[in-house]
Amino acid sequence: MLPEPIKNLVDQLAQLPSIGPRQAIRLAFHIKNRGDSAVEQLASSIAGLAKLKTCPSCFLVHESGNSAGLCHICDNPQRDPKLVAVVEKETDLISLERTQRYGGRYLILGELKKDGSLSIEQKARLASIKDAEEIILGISPTTFGDLNVAFINQELKNSAKKITRLGRGLPTGGEIEFADDETLGSALENRN
Numbered sequence: 001m002l003p004e005p006i007k008n009l010v011d012q013l014a015q016l017p018s019i020g021p022r023q024a025i026r027l028a029f030h031i032k033n034r035g036d037s038a039v040e041q042l043a044s045s046i047a048g049l050a051k052l053k054t055c056p057s058c059f060l061v062h063e064s065g066n067s068a069g070l071c072h073i074c075d076n077p078q079r080d081p082k083l084v085a086v087v088e089k090e091t092d093l094i095s096l097e098r099t100q101r102y103g104g105r106y107l108i109l110g111e112l113k114k115d116g117s118l119s120i121e122q123k124a125r126l127a128s129i130k131d132a133e134e135i136i137l138g139i140s141p142t143t144f145g146d147l148n149v150a151f152i153n154q155e156l157k158n159s160a161k162k163i164t165r166l167g168r169g170l171p172t173g174g175e176i177e178f179a180d181d182e183t184l185g186s187a188l189e190n191r192n
C-alpha cells in the first residue's frame with residue numbers, strides 16, 4: 001500500500017533509536033513533501049557520512065586524520081596518553097571537550113545495553129587500554145549506567161593504576177550529554 005521508495009525509507013528510519021514504525025511512515029512522507037531539492041540535500045548529507053573515518057584508537061568518528069587514521073585528539077602530543085576517559089557515545093566526548101578542563105585521551109564504547117553486559121566489540125575496545133595511570137569512567141549516573149560500570153570495571157581490572165568515576169555532582173539519573181559545562185567541569189575535577 002505504501003509506494004516502494006517510501007517503504008524502503010520507512011524500513012531504514014524505523015531502525016533508528018526512538019523511531020517507531022508509525023513515526024517512520026510520518027517522517028518519510030514529511031521528507032518527500034518538503035520538495036525534491038530538500039530530498040536531494042538530505043540524501044547527499046547522509047551519503048557524506050560514508051566518507052568519515054573512525055579513529056582506530058578512541059573510535060571517534062572524524063573527517064580527516066593523520067596517516068594512521070588517528071583523530072585530532074589521539075594525534076595531539078599535548079594530550080596525556082596515560083589518562084583515558086571511557087565514554088559511551090560521541091556526544092559525551094563532545095560534552096567533556098566543551099568543558100576545556102580535560103587533557104587526556106578517550107575511548108568510545110558505543111551504545112551500552114540496559115542489562116549492563118558488554119558486547120565482544122566493547123570488551124575488545126576496553127582491552128586496548130594498557131598501562132594507564134588513570135581511567136575515568138565517564139558513564140552517565142543512571143541506573144543502568146551503574147550496572148554498566150560494574151561490568152566495565154571487571155574488564156579494566158589490570159589496565160590502570162587507578163579507576164575513577166565521573167558523576168559525583170551530576171544529577172542522579174542525569175545524562176552526561178545534557179549536563180551543562182560548569183556541572184560537568186566540576187564533576188570532572190571532583191571525580192573519585
Ligand SMILES: [Zn+2]
Binds near residue numbers: 056070
Ligand atoms: Zn582518536
